[in-house]
Amino acid sequence: MAAELWEPIRPPGSLAARIAERVEELMTEEQLKAGDRLPPERELATLLGVSRPSLREAIRSLAAKGRLSVRHGQGVFVEAPLTTKRLTSSLNSDEHDLDELYAMREVLEVPAAGWAAKNHTESGLERLQEAYELLVDAAGRQADWDELQRLDAGFHEAVVRVAGNRFLLRTLGVLNEIMAAGMETTLRHPGRLQQSAKEHTKILEMIKAGDSRGARAAARAHIRGAHAAALKYVEQQIQDAE
Amino acid sequence: MAAELWEPIRPPGSLAARIAERVEELMTEEQLKAGDRLPPERELATLLGVSRPSLREAIRSLAAKGRLSVRHGQGVFVEAPLTTKRLTSSLNSDEHDLDELYAMREVLEVPAAGWAAKNHTESGLERLQEAYELLVDAAGRQADWDELQRLDAGFHEAVVRVAGNRFLLRTLGVLNEIMAAGMETTLRHPGRLQQSAKEHTKILEMIKAGDSRGARAAARAHIRGAHAAALKYVEQQIQDAE
DNA sequence: GGAGGTATATTGGCCTGACCAGTTGACCGG
DNA sequence: CCGGTCAACTGGTCAGGCCAATATACCTCC
Secondary structure, rough: HHHHHHOOOOOOOOHHHHHHHHHHHHHHHOOOOOOOEEOOHHHHHHHHHHOOOHHHHHHHHHOOOOOOEEEOOEEEEEOOOOOOHHHHHOOOOOOHHHHHHHHHHHHHHHHHHHHHHHHOHOOOOOOOHHHHHHHHHHHHHHOOOOHHHHHHHHHHHHHHHHHHHHHHHHHHHHHHHHHHHHOOOHHOOEEEHHHHHHHHHHHHHHHHHHHHEEEHOOOOOOOOHHHHHHHHHHHHHHHHHH | OOOOHHHOOOOOOOOOHHHHHHHHHHHOOOOOOOOOEEOOOOHHHHHHOHHHHHHHHHHHHHHHHHEEEEEOOOOEEEEOOHHHHHHHHHOOOOOOHHHHHHHHHHHHHHHHHHHHHHHHHHHHHHHHHHHHHHHHHHOOOOHHHHHHHHHHHHHHHHHHHHHHHHHHHHHHHHHHHHHHOOOOHHHOOOHHHHHHHHHHHHHHHHHHHHHHHHHHHHHHHHHHHHHHHHHHHHHHHHHOOO
């Protein structure tokens, strides 16, 4: 039953929320660019036909998301969007940090590789092989980083699928989404692409051979390699910022 | 030259920002848990010694970050962290299988115990000890099964908290919810309560001693014991049904 | 006794108007 | 030219009021 069919007809959300939405709209349309100053609160409030407190609530909510910054005595300014994928912002929030996420990947992917070596079915191995080849092809033809990152994630996902634990699969799915949103692929790190390819090959071989211990070891080495590359990537970003 | 030497001396940030920070503090300390309702705006404003508009700005900024949700006529409520929400929806998208569930718990709780043994802080150990004693007390005074299950989950959560990985904590939290919703506690199984108590003691001792390997082994034995009890419990239910 | 409506209390939503507090720049006196 | 003062911005905060959505208790009617 579609209970959502008869929603209340009032304008959506609170006044402050609508104001914030409008301002964000202007920012995506580039009518407001980074560094621009908004009109003074009093003026903007009358322009929008709202009271100053309502406008201030909207400003505060955008400031909380980092889209605006307010400076006492000066005005309200548009901040640069966070599209520059900085670890410091997305991954270093109070939700989690980089080391925790990589530790988690190790916790999840090492047993996944082990189980995959034990439980493999023919069709599962086929899909794994396929994912592997897609990735190798892409690396060989110098595909762009986004595609490489997607195919890399695809290979890892295929491993976990063969392992056959849906909790594990779903959890790693969320983990990968968070990491993909918060940082660029570590494959950009010089030499990492080649090293990663070797490690993938090793993991695949071990799973095919049914060598559970070997698969676990290979997966562990792979995650640690990626972790190390990520740390170097962070270092470099900090240097670039200086 | 240390230009930062002469910073302005005023209290940091705007009033609304300080309020928001305080509320976030309470949330990380779990003094405010997901689903809790905050006091009414008017009341909370006087409690904090601020005006209602200032408080509302703080609430709005937290709402923008998804940490609070305000419902007209009802109140202001604490939201679960974004990661938890994603895990909840993702992990509930499949059927739940008992063996997979316990395998997943083993994957997560074994390293958690190991890390807890390495990383323990004084305050963390105190809370762990406290959770342990609550559980022992309840078992001693024949508390009802629901309470025992809650306190058992509390002890496990305390271990993961000491381990210090927030993603791990949230994943296990969601897993526990699934277990609590989908099955009765395995402690009902005859003799399991006593056995479980022993295993908890062992885990606690190992963590206190800083013995990472020992803690992992104890945690593994505990989960496997619970798994076995769960299997027997299911068997018995099938028999009862006949 | 149950279904339905109504009154009221409680909650957030929004406004007006005022005053406080940093920031800036023009102006004035040395 | 330098330094200080002051006035005009700007956001920061407060008080108090009324409106609107929601929940609850109660009451009426069947």
